[in-house]
Amino acid sequence: MxxxxxxxxxxxxxxxxxxxxxxxxxxxxxxxxxxxxxxxxxxxxxxxxxxxxxxxxxxxxxxxxxxxxxxxxxxxxxxxxxxxxxxxxxxxxxxxxxxxxxxxxxxxxxxxxxxxxxxxxxxxxxxxxxxxxxxxxxxxxxxxKGKKVALSKRIAFDSRKELNKITNAILKNNKQLNIAGVEIEKRAIVRPTNKKLLSLSHLRQIVAIFLTGKMIHRAVDDRYEAHLEANDYIKLITIWFDELFLQYPPERIGDFEESMLANFPLLLAIAFYVNKGMEKCTFEERQQFLVNRMEQLSKVNWKRDNPIWENFKGTVRGGYYYLANDKSNIEKLAAWLDHQRG
Structure with missing residues (x-):
């Protein structure tokens, strides 16, 4: 020794x-x-x-x-x-x-x-x-005194957790999402300056909704029962983003000055709306359901100046309306989205 x-x-x-x-x-x-x-x-x-x-x-x-x-x-x-x-x-x-x-x-x-x-x-x-x-x-x-491992590294290097592997695959391979922007370096997105659509933790929350079919608006629980293969979830999330960017171009969707979709609670509500109750269905059933539901939202005015958004809980800061990121508000948004089917 x-x-x-x-x-x-x-x-x-x-x-x-x-x-x-x-x-x-x-x-x-x-x-x-x-x-x-x-x-x-x-x-x-x-x-x-x-x-x-x-x-x-x-x-x-x-x-x-x-x-x-x-x-x-x-x-x-x-x-x-x-x-x-x-x-x-x-x-x-x-x-x-x-x-x-x-x-x-x-x-x-x-x-x-x-x-x-x-x-x-x-x-x-x-x-x-x-x-x-x-x-x-x-x-x-x-x-x-030790530095905590950044979320981006935990996702990139985690070879065990399916949630992180799927998030990493989406981040690497979705070109339109990368155009819209995913904030990796900073822990939070400060609006309206930062025009990236999501943070990495936000992306993981959306992935978790696809995996569980449940509303996840804060901490992500790694414990869940997967009913599909990882590649099927990746395909479903990719299709969802494709449909989302048909409704608002990726170049501008994260611009808080014009796009209400830059409010993350609204994105969570949309993800929940197309996944609720579908977690045990087959890939084909989920794909058809997802596309149908997203198409039914094509007439929604996602612009910030649409007065409908003030019907939901939120606060005004710096002249901008920020939707409240709480479970009841997101569920209310999801219910409103469901009514848009007519």
């Missing part, structure tokens, strides 16, 4: 098998802080969901020790990684129970969990001689 002097503290890196660490914890040689049970549960869920594919990735654990020598220490105080270690301890018990199951799939997962515990190694960054105050400050710095 190589020990380096970094600033005023000696530091090193070492690897431990998960089984080594769980044994040390049980023997009282590794001391943990209090843990968040919900966080521990989420880590166990992550391991269970990915153990069969062996796609489990964890950053190094950070620990303090009294002395750093040529061999790795076995008396540790965990600074960062307490939840992970607690989850590892419980995973071993879960694996032992699962291998005794009569269900072949559960048994298979059990053996994988035990192999994961026995063979997987975890990197530990070690600091020598930290006081309690220094250890506490390091914990705070590690958990508050």
């Amino acid at each position: 190589i020990v380096n002097n970094v600033f005023s503290k000696r530091q090193s890196m070492a690897t431990y098998t998960i089984q080594e660490l769980t044994t040390l914890i049980q023997n009282g040689q590794v001391k943990l802080r209090e843990v968040n049970k919900l966080h521990v549960r989420a880590i166990k869920k992550y391991i269970l969901e990915n153990v069969l594919t062996e796609q489990i990735y964890f950053p190094p654990i950070v620990a303090a020790t009294d002395n750093l020598g040529p061999d790795k220490p076995f008396e540790l105080f965990i600074i960062d990684g307490n939840q992970r270690l607690k989850a590892f301890c419980q995973i071993e018990d879960m694996g032992s129970r699962a291998v005794k199951s009569e269900n072949n799939e559960h048994m298979k997962i059990g053996y994988k969990l035990l192999h994961f515990v026995q063979k997987s190694e975890v990197a530990v960054q070690l600091f020598e001689g930290l006081t309690k105050e220094e250890a506490d400050q390091l914990f705070i710095d590690l958990n508050t």
Whole structure:
């Protein structure tokens, strides 16, 4: 083990098998802080969901020790990684129970969990001689000073969540949408200056409505039951954007000074209007329903100066009417859209 002097503290890196660490914890040689049970549960869920594919990735654990020598220490105080270690301890018990199951799939997962515990190694960054105050400050710095991964990166690099993969595919391949504009760099679109139609989080909300058939106007829940293949959802969303841009050209649809469709609640209402109650239908049924419903909106005046928009909840700021982004208002807009069929 190589020990380096970094600033005023000696530091090193070492690897431990998960089984080594769980044994040390049980023997009282590794001391943990209090843990968040919900966080521990989420880590166990992550391991269970990915153990069969062996796609489990964890950053190094950070620990303090009294002395750093040529061999790795076995008396540790965990600074960062307490939840992970607690989850590892419980995973071993879960694996032992699962291998005794009569269900072949559960048994298979059990053996994988035990192999994961026995063979997987975890990197530990070690600091020598930290006081309690220094250890506490390091914990705070590690958990508050790091930069949060941008939403654009989470979508672009996420290989597991279907919602993010579909959003990324739409973003990359829809030429008209790219003309209309999707804001990737900034967290929010400031109107009327920014004339891009959507932010990336807005696009993901629209994708989520297509996947769930439910009104999603704030946080996106990744838990849903998919009834179609990913490519079918991509086709449906592409068709929806094609129909939308037939009603308002992509070059101007995000211009808040002229287009009411630059109000995101109205776009959400349209997406909800063409998807409500259709989540379990076939691709062909959904496609026909979507096209028919969008065509029935072709006579709607989407211009900002249409007085109808003031019948819906909103506020006036800087001479512009902003539709309220709340569930009841969006549902009211969707109901009004439904009445336009005559």
